[in-house]
Amino acid sequence: MTQKKYWIAGMATLFLSATLFTGCSWGMDWFGGGDTKKAEEGVSSKVIDSDFTLTDTEGKVHKLSDYQGKKVYLKFWASWCGICMKTLGETNAFAGEEHKDFVVLSVVAPGVSGEMPKDKFISWFHGLNYHHLPVLLDEGGKVTRNYGVRFYPTSVIIDSEGVVREVRPGHMPKSAVLDVMAEIP
Numbered sequence: 001m002t003q004k005k006y007w008i009a010g011m012a013t014l015f016l017s018a019t020l021f022t023g024c025s026w027g028m029d030w031f032g033g034g035d036t037k038k039a040e041e042g043v044s045s046k047v048i049d050s051d052f053t054l055t056d057t058e059g060k061v062h063k064l065s066d067y068q069g070k071k072v073y074l075k076f077w078a079s080w081c082g083i084c085m086k087t088l089g090e091t092n093a094f095a096g097e098e099h100k101d102f103v104v105l106s107v108v109a110p111g112v113s114g115e116m117p118k119d120k121f122i123s124w125f126h127g128l129n130y131h132h133l134p135v136l137l138d139e140g141g142k143v144t145r146n147y148g149v150r151f152y153p154t155s156v157i158i159d160s161e162g163v164v165r166e167v168r169p170g171h172m173p174k175s176a177v178l179d180v181m182a183e184i185p
Contacts (some may be wrong), residue, residue: 024083024151050147050162050164051065052143054137054138055136056136057125057126057134057135058134062105065162069160070101070102071159071160072103073156073158073181074107074155074158075091075105078108078109078114079121081153083152083153087171088130090174095132102181104133106136107143108135108138109137109141110137147164149167150169151169151170157180157181160184
């Protein structure tokens, strides 16, 4: 093959990779068992006990059931995920907007799958100056596993009754979140 053909083949591979893989998976437990659910199979409230209690980077306790009556958009992400970092500003701005019938939360699992330890993560995150986005700390990764997250970012849509309606790996732009939120009770 000529050098030009190698370059074209390489660029085609890069384009396909960028098109097909819209998230990060380094260090994720792809084949581990336990209670991990496959997000691509879809998830229902019968599979996931969606309630949890987590503390955010400011020390505030969040219990998912406290949001009953509102829909919830959960974004699972990691500091080492390039796509997560590229879209974090958008998610922060989205969280800062007033939404009458839903809340925007994010979840990070410190010390799990290559994520920084809790104290280092909190210090690092505060340095980013994202003041609107609540970041809930899933120490040990139990909630992350329970929701079947195997890919960062992953979006979870929960209806106003606390039922998990959708688990979507990859970046979910604001317009898509708004569309889904408009369709569910």
